[in-house]
Amino acid sequence: MRLALIGFGNVAQEFARILLEKEKEWAVEYYEGFRVVAVSTRGKGSLVNPEGIDLRRALLDLHEGGSFSPENPERARVSSLDIIGLDFVDAIIETTTLDIAGGQPATDHLRSALSRGKHAITTNKGPIAFAYRDLQALAASVGKAFLFEGTVLDGAPVFNLVRENLPGCRITGFSGILNGTTNYILTRMEEGEGFAAALETAQKYGWAEADPSMDIDGWDAAVKVTALLNVLMGAGITPGDIDRQGIGGITLETVREARSRGQAIRLLCEGALVEGKPVGRVAPVHLPADHSLAKIRGTSSALTLKTDLAGELTVQIREPKIRETAYAVVADLLTVARRKR
Amino acid sequence: MRLALIGFGNVAQEFARILLEKEKEWAVEYYEGFRVVAVSTRGKGSLVNPEGIDLRRALLDLHEGGSFSPENPERARVSSLDIIGLDFVDAIIETTTLDIAGGQPATDHLRSALSRGKHAITTNKGPIAFAYRDLQALAASVGKAFLFEGTVLDGAPVFNLVRENLPGCRITGFSGILNGTTNYILTRMEEGEGFAAALETAQKYGWAEADPSMDIDGWDAAVKVTALLNVLMGAGITPGDIDRQGIGGITLETVREARSRGQAIRLLCEGALVEGKPVGRVAPVHLPADHSLAKIRGTSSALTLKTDLAGELTVQIREPKIRETAYAVVADLLTVARRKR
Numbered sequence: 303m304r305l306a307l308i309g310f311g312n313v314a315q316e317f318a319r320i321l322l323e324k325e326k327e328w329a330v331e332y333y334e335g336f337r338v339v340a341v342s343t344r345g346k347g348s349l350v351n352p353e354g355i356d357l358r359r360a361l362l363d364l365h366e367g368g369s370f371s372p373e374n375p376e377r378a379r380v381s382s383l384d385i386i387g388l389d390f391v392d393a394i395i396e397t398t399t400l401d402i403a404g405g406q407p408a409t410d411h412l413r414s415a416l417s418r419g420k421h422a423i424t425t426n427k428g429p430i431a432f433a434y435r436d437l438q439a440l441a442a443s444v445g446k447a448f449l450f451e452g453t454v455l456d457g458a459p460v461f462n463l464v465r466e467n468l469p470g471c472r473i474t475g476f477s478g479i480l481n482g483t484t485n486y487i488l489t490r491m492e493e494g495e496g497f498a499a500a501l502e503t504a505q506k507y508g509w510a511e512a513d514p515s516m517d518i519d520g521w522d523a524a525v526k527v528t529a530l531l532n533v534l535m536g537a538g539i540t541p542g543d544i545d546r547q548g549i550g551g552i553t554l555e556t557v558r559e560a561r562s563r564g565q566a567i568r569l570l571c572e573g574a575l576v577e578g579k580p581v582g583r584v585a586p587v588h589l590p591a592d593h594s595l596a597k598i599r600g601t602s603s604a605l606t607l608k609t610d611l612a613g614e615l616t617v618q619i620r621e622p623k624i625r626e627t628a629y630a631v632v633a634d635l636l637t638v639a640r641r642k643r
Numbered sequence: 644m645r646l647a648l649i650g651f652g653n654v655a656q657e658f659a660r661i662l663l664e665k666e667k668e669w670a671v672e673y674y675e676g677f678r679v680v681a682v683s684t685r686g687k688g689s690l691v692n693p694e695g696i697d698l699r700r701a702l703l704d705l706h707e708g709g710s711f712s713p714e715n716p717e718r719a720r721v722s723s724l725d726i727i728g729l730d731f732v733d734a735i736i737e738t739t740t741l742d743i744a745g746g747q748p749a750t751d752h753l754r755s756a757l758s759r760g761k762h763a764i765t766t767n768k769g770p771i772a773f774a775y776r777d778l779q780a781l782a783a784s785v786g787k788a789f790l791f792e793g794t795v796l797d798g799a800p801v802f803n804l805v806r807e808n809l810p811g812c813r814i815t816g817f818s819g820i821l822n823g824t825t826n827y828i829l830t831r832m833e834e835g836e837g838f839a840a841a842l843e844t845a846q847k848y849g850w851a852e853a854d855p856s857m858d859i860d861g862w863d864a865a866v867k868v869t870a871l872l873n874v875l876m877g878a879g880i881t882p883g884d885i886d887r888q889g890i891g892g893i894t895l896e897t898v899r900e901a902r903s904r905g906q907a908i909r910l911l912c913e914g915a916l917v918e919g920k921p922v923g924r925v926a927p928v929h930l931p932a933d934h935s936l937a938k939i940r941g942t943s944s945a946l947t948l949k950t951d952l953a954g955e956l957t958v959q960i961r962e963p964k965i966r967e968t969a970y971a972v973v974a975d976l977l978t979v980a981r982r983k984r
Contacts, residue, residue: 331811457952459808459809469974470669597935597938611967613798613962613964613970615799615960618957620935620947620955621954632811
């Protein structure tokens with residue numbers, strides 16, 4: 303299977319490293335080799351080679367110079383859409399950064415790939431929050447895979463779990479801790495650090511962006527809630543429909559008071575049916591200390607699914623790193639390979 | 644798909660109820676109807692009807708008289724193996740009770756079904772703990788499904804999760820709370836009840852058998868650890884190979900002392916690679932209060948999987964009832980239907 307990597311940030315680079323480690327093993331297990339034939343980035347250049355990109359060199363060049371070397375013969379002046387259109391691309395792995403206003407250009411990338419009969423895998427929440435129904439219908443109409451496990455709960459199975467493991471089961475609601483950055487900050491605050499200092503620590507360790515507003519204001523969480531509502535509960539909504547409150551107003555005093563009452567403050571993500579209609583909420587709430595989600599500390603995440611037949615199931619991932627998010631791409635890719643087989 | 648229910652205890656009866664509720668919905672979704680054509684029990688009689696058993700009557704007769712009515716024209720003098728051999732049986736659902744000595748007669752039931760080219764679904768841990776490799780090889784050789792999601796963690800996905808959602812991933816170890824009865828007793832003891840009283844309460848609510856030794860002595864947990872080691876880590880062992888210690892020696896004093904040190908005692912189930920070899924352990928251990936498994940209370944269960952690529956994943960199910968265990972059968976059955984499609 304010949305792959306195009308659209309976006310080549312931390313997740314895609316880690317995916318490339320896993321592929322280099324495992325390509326021989328997978329080629330045997332799935333009766334199929336995986337070859338990256340194109341890479342496109344916004345600012346680091348693009349690479350094309352139908353025989354297979356030299357991923358080791360690509361990673362090294364980025365590491366040393368911050369962009370692909372102009373002397374690399376694979377370097378090409380092509381856009382992401384050009385690459386998606388190449389005849390010899392069978393599947394795209396879309397890992398561009400989230401656009402909160404409309405899920406672009408990721409949605410266009412996925413639509414373009416699917417409409418040309420190529421499999422589409424993404425870790426970008428935007429398209430799932432803004433265009434899930436369309437993209438899903440398009441994928442079904444061309445008989446190609448559209449998979450996005452990496453969008454929620456990093457490498458832990460959520461969408462694949464519901465699709466593969468809970469047949470005949472209806473998801474009636476969910477609650478979770480879905481944003482590692484805010485959870486890390488709230489955990490630091492429980493240990494006595496003020497909001498500003500905790501945010502700085504999160505930035506120092508790379509858990510928060512230079513502009514942390516997407517996390518702090520609850521937007522990242524709201525996009526994830528939207529994705530869950532759209533995929534698991536058929537909502538057809540966008541992130542603006544989520545009742546959203548961030549953690550900007552939480553003071554050390556609030557955290558201390560909660561603690562003294564045996565509670566923990568968590569940025570809770572919820573989805574529920576209200577009068578039969580799926581609705582979503584993101585807000586800092588006081589949880590009793592023995593609540594299973596109160597125990598989710600640091601960058602760990604968890605999602606509890608309420609179901610009609612399988613009861614209440616929780617999936618947790620402990621302090622995920624880039625490798626675990628990159629694994630979500632692996633899981634989706636190998637799922638495609640299995641289906642082909 | 645024509646089903647034979649081998650065993651008709653609580654789980655199989657609940658499965659029959661779910662089937663009655665959902666049969667029309669599933670027939671549409673899976674382009675296939677499901678019909679129970681035979682039921683066998685050890686002491687309540689057996690039923691056969693190629694056109695489909697009247698499940699409502701069967702359930703009612705059991706409820707009212709404790710066995711199938713002699714006046715029921717579907718009643719037949721046939722053994723479980725007779726039923727498995729019937730031409731018009733496409734799949735068996737094996738829910739007989741666990742035999743800790745050798746996994747019989749469940750193993751024979753499954754072997755007989757698979758060797759006759761029928762799909763085999765079970766909630767019985769015995770065959771997985773005693774004959775997994777053989778049964779799996781047999782299923783592969785005849786191209787039929789051999790599924791057993793209900794054997795560990797009730798209705799929560801474990802085996803199906805690893806098989807479907809973690810492709811390319813190696814399970815390097817696990818730890819969990821896998822026995823609801825002992826966990827319920829330990830939780831009651833944390834609330835101040837002595838061991839004997841807590842056991843009595845567990846029996847009163849139906850969480851413990853009249854002979855509770857299978858649970859108390861850690862056998863049930865050891866069989867589950869064996870099943871996990873055999874399926875997820877290729878161990879090829881039996882329950883006697885597990886380093887096993889029950890909760891019989893735990894006193895209220897021990898629980899109180901642990902609590903005063905901020906710890907919780909839990910019957911921990913563990914699997915690990917020791918010098919490359921999979922080994923298992925069941926023992927009451929002191930967990931720090933903020934350990935994620937210390938928070939598993941009452942009859943809830945949880946399993947943490949350690950993986951090479953997907954990090955550390957935990958799956959929890961909250962206070963499962965019979966319906967959730969019966970759902971595991973549903974999940975396996977609909978997985979078979981999907982594969983056929």
